[in-house]
Amino acid sequence: MDAQALLDEIERLVNRIEQLVDELYGAVRNILEQIPGWLGWVRDRLLDAWDYLCEKLQPLWDWIAKYFSKPGFPWDLQSLAGRWTSEVGGPVGGQATVADAGTLLADDVWVGVAADRYKQALAPQRAAIAAAKSALADGMSKALSGLATALWVEFGVIAGGLATLVGCIIGAIASTSTVFGAPAGPFIAAAGVVVFLTAATGAGFVLSNAATNSKLDIERALADPAFGSGKWPKAVVS
Incomplete structure (x- = not known):
């Protein structure tokens, strides 16, 4: 199941839960009408x-309202990670050897003070170009892929938790079909809600940690010494 299908399944489960809660409410109202007056304590427990x-x-x-306002889209992150590798890392990595004093024709025909200073500038340029691939492009790809994976995990936890909650509410409806079992019904459903929210909160913490790690990966990539503290090295040496 791809990410979009999983997100659609989560939405379907939410709609199913809303329907089942309405059914449970109807079951509670129905059983309340059947409880005789001498079993007032059962009525009180049920209420x-x-x-x-x-x-x-x-x-x-x-x-649910907060989640669906910004669910996250791991497929977009994964696609962007791939583009950093294919459209930045690959092309830039191939250019690192170009800025090499031994491969440039100018090195063979240009001599003098200016030529020497030009050659001195090549090493930092070559290092920066190489770092643009090894540090920046690869670092960005790693950060985005890690965040996409964390979103996938969150999707799975939420879908599984909602499916379990659906089962709990169905069980609650079944319990509410009898007078003496009715008070247990809402408690069964409530237990399912608590379990789901606990699991969802845990998945949220995992995602938050992944986002923090991705941010640190990006900051490390941008702070690579080859970039000269965030700046591209000068092309000339004074």
């Missing part, structure tokens, strides 16, 4: 359980 579930559902709806 308390439903209130508890509602308290747990609000953070779930908030999380």
Whole structure:
């Protein structure tokens, strides 16, 4: 399953959860009408359980709204990582040997003070060109690929967690079909919500750490000594 299909599956599961919560609400209302007056304590337990579930559902709806506002797109990051390798790293890497005193025709016919200073500038230029491939292009590709992988993992955790939550709510509906089992129904659903939010939060921390590591990789690439503290070396030596 590709990333877009996985994201579509997450959206489908969210819609399914919303439908099942409505079904559970209907089941609770239906069973409340069937509870006889002498079992008032069952009614009270069921109402308390439903209130508890509602308290747990609000953070779930908030999380879903926030998640779908910016879910992340790992396929774009992976594509960009590949472009840094193919469109920057490859072409630039092949140019490193060009800035070599031994391969330039000018080295054979140009002599004097100016020629010597020109040759002195070649080494930093060659180092910077090589670093543009080994440090910058490869570093950017690594950073973007790492972040894309973390997003993939988050997608998988969320999809699996939502699928488990669907199962919990289905079980809650089944439990609510009987008078004495009804109070347990909302608690079963609430437990599923808590488990999901815990897993989703953990996946979010993993993604956050991956983003931090990617940022550090990019900063290290830009700070490579070959670039002269963030600046391209001078083409001439005074």
